Amino acid sequence: MLTRPNYYKQRRKIAILHERIANQRKDFLHKQSRQITNAYDCVAVEDLNMKAMSQALNFGKSVFDNGWGYFTAFLAYKLQDSGKYLIKIDKWFPSSKTCSACDKVKKELPLSERTYTCDCGNTLDRDKNAAINIRAEAWRILGIVA
DSSP states (O other): OOOOHHHHHHHHHHHHHHHHHHHHHHHHHHHHHHHHHHHOSEEEEEOOOHHHHHHHSSOTHHHHHTOHHHHHHHHHHHHHHTTOEEEEEOTTSOTTTBOTTTOOBOSOOOTTOOEEEOTTSOEEEHHHHHHHHHHHHHHHHHTOOO
8 A cells, every 4th residue: 555644734724824824814713703793783784696606707616715705704693792783685686786875776787897987977886886875775775764
């Protein structure tokens, strides 16, 4: 029987390295979720399907590497323990395609277009526009009138 001691040593070193990276990621996500929980009474997030995003948008492993599922889980239990709210907005809500000023929805908005421009004259960064729409939807769900 052929033994490969160097292979097993290297395999163990790699496993330890991956465990260390995973622990660093979890530590960072715990700290960020705690910071958000301490700062806000209500947090709204988009309920994203990360598996579909990784396949459809050709992002691959980078989408899984960010730990979005861990982050939302950490945020949910920390907010709940503090008596605060986590609002999950449906993944089909057109947060990026909707104008935050006039509520007009664009039919198509390619990912390469980083600035949202509407016929009403509203021009914003695409992500900022989506964040405003997510906040407005969370307020609607909570019954808060802006």
